[in-house]
Amino acid sequence: xxxxxxxxxxxxxxxxxxxxxxxxxxxxxxxxxxxxxxxxxxxxxxxxxxxxxxxxxxxxxxxxxxxxxxxxxxxxxxxxxxxxxxxxxxxxxxxxxxxxxxxxxxxxxxxxxxxxxxxxxxxxxxxxxxxxxxxxxxxxxxxxxxxxxxxxxxxxxxxxxxxxxxxxxxxxxxxxxxxxxxxxxxxxxxxxxxxxxxxxxxxxxxxxxxxxxxxxxxxxxxxxxxxxxxxxxxxxxxxxxxxxxxxxxxxxxxxxxxxxxxxxxxxxxxxxxxxxxxxxxxxxxxxxxxxxxxxxxxxxxxx
Amino acid sequence: xxxxxxxxxxxxxxxxxxxxxxxxxxxxxxxxxxxxxxxxxxxxxxxxxxxxxxxxxxxxxxxxxxxxxxxxxxxxxxxxxxxxxxxxxxxxxxxxxxxxxxxxxxxxxxxxxxxxxxxxxxxxxxxxxxxxxxxxxxxxxxxxxxxxxxxxxxxxxxxxxxxxxxxxxxxxxxxxxxxxxxxxxxxxxxxxxxxxxxxxxxxxxxxxxxxxxxxxxxxxxxxxxxxxxxxxxxxxxxxxxxxxxxxxxxxxxxxxxxxxxxxxxxxxxxxxxxxxxxxxxxxxxxxxxxxxxxxxxxxxxxx
Amino acid sequence: xxxxxxxxxxxxxxxxxxxxxxxxxxxxxxxxxxxxxxxxxxxxxxxxxxxxxxxxxxxxxxxxxxxxxxxxxxxxxxxxxxxxxxxxxxxxxxxxxxxxxxxxxxxxxxxxxxxxxxxxxxxxxxxxxxxxxxxxxxxxxxxxxxxxxxxxxxxxxxxxxxxxxxxxxxxxxxxxxxxxxxxxxxxxxxxxxxxxxxxxxxxxxxxxxxxxxxxxxxxxxxxxxxxxxxxxxxxxxxxxxxxxxxxxxxxxxxxxxxxxxxxxxxxxxxxxxxxxxxxxxxxxxxxxxxxxxxxxxxxxxxx
Numbered sequence: 001x002x003x004x005x006x007x008x009x010x011x012x013x014x015x016x017x018x019x020x021x022x023x024x025x026x027x028x029x030x031x032x033x034x035x036x037x038x039x040x041x042x043x044x045x046x047x048x049x050x051x052x053x054x055x056x057x058x059x060x061x062x063x064x065x066x067x068x069x070x071x072x073x074x075x076x077x078x079x080x081x082x083x084x085x086x087x088x089x090x091x092x093x094x095x096x097x098x099x100x101x102x103x104x105x106x107x108x109x110x111x112x113x114x115x116x117x118x119x120x121x122x123x124x125x126x127x128x129x130x131x132x133x134x135x136x137x138x139x140x141x142x143x144x145x146x147x148x149x150x151x152x153x154x155x156x157x158x159x160x161x162x163x164x165x166x167x168x169x170x171x172x173x174x175x176x177x178x179x180x181x182x183x184x185x186x187x188x189x190x191x192x193x194x195x196x197x198x199x200x201x202x203x204x205x206x207x208x209x210x211x212x213x214x215x216x217x218x219x220x221x222x223x224x225x226x227x228x229x230x231x232x233x234x235x236x237x238x239x240x241x242x243x244x245x246x247x248x249x250x251x252x253x254x255x256x257x258x259x260x261x262x263x264x265x266x267x268x269x270x271x272x273x274x275x276x277x278x279x280x281x282x283x284x285x286x287x288x289x290x291x292x293x294x295x296x297x298x299x300x301x302x303x
Numbered sequence: 304x305x306x307x308x309x310x311x312x313x314x315x316x317x318x319x320x321x322x323x324x325x326x327x328x329x330x331x332x333x334x335x336x337x338x339x340x341x342x343x344x345x346x347x348x349x350x351x352x353x354x355x356x357x358x359x360x361x362x363x364x365x366x367x368x369x370x371x372x373x374x375x376x377x378x379x380x381x382x383x384x385x386x387x388x389x390x391x392x393x394x395x396x397x398x399x400x401x402x403x404x405x406x407x408x409x410x411x412x413x414x415x416x417x418x419x420x421x422x423x424x425x426x427x428x429x430x431x432x433x434x435x436x437x438x439x440x441x442x443x444x445x446x447x448x449x450x451x452x453x454x455x456x457x458x459x460x461x462x463x464x465x466x467x468x469x470x471x472x473x474x475x476x477x478x479x480x481x482x483x484x485x486x487x488x489x490x491x492x493x494x495x496x497x498x499x500x501x502x503x504x505x506x507x508x509x510x511x512x513x514x515x516x517x518x519x520x521x522x523x524x525x526x527x528x529x530x531x532x533x534x535x536x537x538x539x540x541x542x543x544x545x546x547x548x549x550x551x552x553x554x555x556x557x558x559x560x561x562x563x564x565x566x567x568x569x570x571x572x573x574x575x576x577x578x579x580x581x582x583x584x585x586x587x588x589x590x591x592x593x594x595x596x597x598x599x600x601x602x603x604x605x606x
Numbered sequence: 607x608x609x610x611x612x613x614x615x616x617x618x619x620x621x622x623x624x625x626x627x628x629x630x631x632x633x634x635x636x637x638x639x640x641x642x643x644x645x646x647x648x649x650x651x652x653x654x655x656x657x658x659x660x661x662x663x664x665x666x667x668x669x670x671x672x673x674x675x676x677x678x679x680x681x682x683x684x685x686x687x688x689x690x691x692x693x694x695x696x697x698x699x700x701x702x703x704x705x706x707x708x709x710x711x712x713x714x715x716x717x718x719x720x721x722x723x724x725x726x727x728x729x730x731x732x733x734x735x736x737x738x739x740x741x742x743x744x745x746x747x748x749x750x751x752x753x754x755x756x757x758x759x760x761x762x763x764x765x766x767x768x769x770x771x772x773x774x775x776x777x778x779x780x781x782x783x784x785x786x787x788x789x790x791x792x793x794x795x796x797x798x799x800x801x802x803x804x805x806x807x808x809x810x811x812x813x814x815x816x817x818x819x820x821x822x823x824x825x826x827x828x829x830x831x832x833x834x835x836x837x838x839x840x841x842x843x844x845x846x847x848x849x850x851x852x853x854x855x856x857x858x859x860x861x862x863x864x865x866x867x868x869x870x871x872x873x874x875x876x877x878x879x880x881x882x883x884x885x886x887x888x889x890x891x892x893x894x895x896x897x898x899x900x901x902x903x904x905x906x907x908x909x
Binding site for chain 1: 812825867868
């Protein structure tokens with residue numbers, strides 16, 4: 001879990017994913033010699049701050065977003081949300097501006113307006129994120145930004161043994177999206193791939209429990225193609241890996257942008273469920289993390 | 304109206320349009336020898352569950368969505384809406400899961416939450432649709448899903464005499480869209496078409512009446528290009544076919560996705576108006592159905 | 607300011623930008639011989655009512671939307687908004703239908719429904735705009751539709767000295783968008799440009815004041831890429847041109863469509879701030895207009 005801990009501590013709110021990109025590129029560079037197959041690495045001009053790893057002859061692409069929720073500093077101590085963070089007075093926020101590192105406190109007034117408390121004014125436009133307090137027990141991990149550093153972690157672990165497939169690290173998922181459209185175009189035009197898996201975090205709900213396996217989401221706000229979901233569930237059944245099915249009315253993911261892209265991409269959201277969503281204390285059961293990785297291994301091979 | 308009745312009975316909520324696709328392909332295969340021109344038929348890989356029929360040298364594409372509104376089974380008897388169905392306790396819903404066919408009842412509590420009443424639990428993720436009770440009088444047709452089986456019917460009748468044009472059967476229109484973007488890309492890149500007609504159902508309103516002709520929508524939530532609408536209205540005037548003009552603030556269609564696609568597509572929503580929108584008893588005047596088909600014939604020729 | 611005055615008087619609500627297109631094409635044709643460089647002019651089929659001017663070897667594209675907010679005539683004296691106009695009883699509206707020119711009055715009832723007061727019924731689907739009452743003092747300009755005729759004006763002045771760059775005049779920005787996707791595709795595929803500037807109007811707020819310089823928006827509802835904004839702010843700093851930084855939670859622009867397009871486009875919203883947004887009396891400080899043009903000159907050269 002050391003890799004996951006490192007990932008959770010990286011400053012990378014939507015629109016400012018550069019730190020995460022650099023970390024991943026560096027990690028891949030250091031680790032890839034130990035992997036079963038060597039990927040082709042795509043990044044830089046034409047991909048903004050995104051990264052694509054291509055292994056072998058790919059049929060399926062797995063997507064994990066690198067960005068997190070957070071806050072943008074406005075003026076007069078005001079903050080503006082990046083994505084949809086849980087916001088309560090007293091949460092610790094960190095960042096950096098022209099005057100140096102910042103550790104300040106979030107304040108929420110009764111009209112739900114957001115402010116920071118800090119000894120000095122912070123530069124306009126500075127982005128702040130939750131301070132990471134990573135905790136691990138025998139069964140659980142608690143930290144801010146498991147959504148979606150766990151999805152990134154999952155792909156980096158998957159990379160160790162992957163023979164065929166594309167791994168995509170995307171931006172802006174928490175706030176309006178906008179990298180998936182050009183990523184899909186790149187992937188489709190290069191390799192004619194039409195199968196997508198969304199490596200991201202789902203929710204513990206009335207029907208999905210921590211520790212009972214990875215979640216395959218049949219739908220959220222968006223509805224993926226039924227025949228694609230059926231194939232995935234069939235493969236999951238055959239694999240004997242513990243999984244749970246989710247049906248939600250709300251929530252969205254990079255899958256939405258795959259669906260509405262000008263390319264005929266199927267998608268399915270598969271990830272470990274978490275409690276305390278979008279708070280500094282997102283909590284995930286380790287068993288579900290293991291199941292998530294196992295299911296991705298099987299799906300990347302058999303889908 | 305036998306074809307329309309058959310279409311209304313097919314189970315095809317958004318995301319699960321396979322049954323409708325198979326019906327249409329089968330129908331086209333059986334009927335096409337009687338048609339004035341033989342179309343080229345496109346479906347399968349790269350088009351998901353959509354179908355494209357290409358006649359002659361096309362200048363204009365007409366779009367009808369195959370999917371309907373409905374409900375997804377969650378857990379604990381809960382249902383989640385597919386699209387925006389009218390929901391009242393007592394409506395009959397049908398579907399099928401691993402244990403066999405289902406006919407159950409919709410229940411809506413005072414918080415507008417949706418449930419099913421059935422003798423057993425239904426598999427998570429099963430989709431249910433209104434039970435079809437098709438009725439026909441001398442002047443009117445009443446059924447669930449005239450929106451948009453009537454739009455599909457209109458294109459299949461249009462096919463009988465069509466010489467030049469593209470007919471498109473799309474998915475997901477009722478719930479988030481997502482097939483139009485790749486359909487437009489396909490059509491534009493293959494034939495450089497930029498003219499679209501949306502064969503779909505409009506509403507009876509303060510200014511649009513049943514039996515007074517097909518509706519040409521000047522705008523809904525979206526605003527099509529004025530100069531394109533003007534040309535259509537001019538052709539309608541010259542044709543003497545009874546029509547009505549609609550101006551709406553809300554409502555949307557596949558036209559929206561044509562407008563925001565990366566291809567310079569014009570679009571206009573033209574269809575018969577209905578009462579009891581998105582209920583099990585959608586009602587349309589037969590005269591308006593006739594006018595709809597006539598206007599499409601003229602427009603596919605003259606636009 | 608005579609050019610700006612002319613631009614403010616042109617009837618061009620979203621979806622009906624033809625008048626503005628003709629004016630700009632005519633203006634360019636008349637003026638271009640005086641310009642430092644001769645642009646290549648793109649318009650007509652495949653670009654709907656949009657215009658693209660290409661100068662030299664472009665690295666950056668600047669976008670100004672030609673459309674304005676307004677009202678569509680429904681039936682029974684009802685009006686439907688185009689975009690989000692400020693609506694108060696007594697505002698004067700102008701337009702034209704089959705019976706001739708119209709100057710009528712807006713009426714807003716207590717339920718915020720919109721009506722027109724006029725001696726006769728107006729043709730269904732007619733679009734109306736605010737009557738232009740352009741006023742100029744030594745320091746300020748007041749008129750309807752400074753948003754975004756000022757953005758258009760800025761590009762037409764920029765054209766006088768531009769050596770390398772693309773100027774884009776877009777449609778529908780105020781109401782749902784839909785021209786940027788095909789414009790981006792055109793620009794990217796022709797010249798591989800990935801840098802965008804949004805020449806549009808920002809707001810006077812708690813942190814942005816009239817007369818204190820052009821506004822560089824760090825974010826609005828959408829969040830552009832941080833590293834791109836940083837480069838722009840650095841160039842602005844070096845230039846010594848007075849500017850202000852804005853951070854907003856709401857508001858959007860053509861930038862949003864650049865971000866979510868299938869092309870890897872960066873964007874930044876840069877424009878003069880105004881008071882009385884979307885009313886008949888939008889007000890902008892002349893100093894900010896001057897700063898806006900100066901900053902665009904520097905950015906088109908150095909970005």
